[in-house]
Amino acid sequence: MYDENEMPRPSNPEIRHRLLSDGGHVIHRLGFNGAGVQDIVAAANVPKGSFYSYFESKETFAAEVVQAYWDSIELRHGKVMYDARIKPLARIERLFELLVEDHAAQRFQLGCLVGNLSLELSNASTEVREALAGILARWEGMIAACLDEAMIRQELDGSRDSKQLAAIIVEAWEGAVLRSKVEGNGDACHRFLQATLKRLLN
Template sequence: MSIQGFNATGVQEITAAAGVPKGSFYNYFDSKEAFAVAVLTEYWAAVVAEYGAILDQDRKPPLSRIARYFAGLAEFHERRRYAVGCLIGNMALEVTPKSEDVRIKLAAIYREWSTALASCLREAQKKGELSAGKNPEQLAVALIDTFEGAVMRAKVERSRAPFDSFERFVLPSLLT
């Protein structure tokens, strides 16, 4: 699904990749959309496990942690040669018009993501790194939205340039 997309990946391909009979798919999932929700759950858990702790490293300044967090996510896409994109963004574009369950799962992921960033941004405000006039919740959403746009463009261009732009221009302008 990461490579071909949700619609282009059939249940037969999924079960073949898992090495199980096609009929057993429906023993575990009510539908392909239910499978997509499970995949998103696992994907997000892996992202949090790999990068979430960066935001919680108390010994480093909060804004440095946020920059490192997004740099780590950019490196993840670089290792995949920018060809795959973000499963969250891909599913948001491809599946949400047709599946309310997937849309609800994605909305929950975005809320969790923005909550983690907003917490770090509030800490930055308390330490005087971030202007008290900035709204951490709105800023967190803006960071995610612009980063996801960079992911999409990097996928199209197969280039790190959108991440460099995000790191050089977007982060400094939003976080000062």
């Protein structure tokens, strides 16, 4: 039932975008617990009251931030996974090469927001955990589709379980990114590209 005392939430896409983009960068840099709402709204250059006008809670915000983060990755790099001019296994390798380039641009200091929030919030927020699970399913689904195509083209052993292999690839990647963040260099990510991924796709 409509509550006449309940004020409708404002709809300003530009402010919402700034909060998710600029405020999302704060979450990525400082972590969920390290970033306060004041830090988020200051980065977005909006009044503090605007935050709760657009997001019910900080956890809701984090769930939408990580979704926006993954949407950005798909927008920039996802098309390579559907490029018929590239062999399916090469598409997978290219996707992770592009991701390494993203992390290199940040000097391997920020890590993957999917992995960061998985460590920080998966046991604390059902909302964020469900968002992360959805992203992992989409990511692994893209990889599994390429693996299935490679099997059809007899470029990969047809007895392999594509869904399981896709999950292993993502898990190995997240471990490599975590170590690169700890060490502050790309050694682990490059080992993933040059050794781990090639062995998994062999």
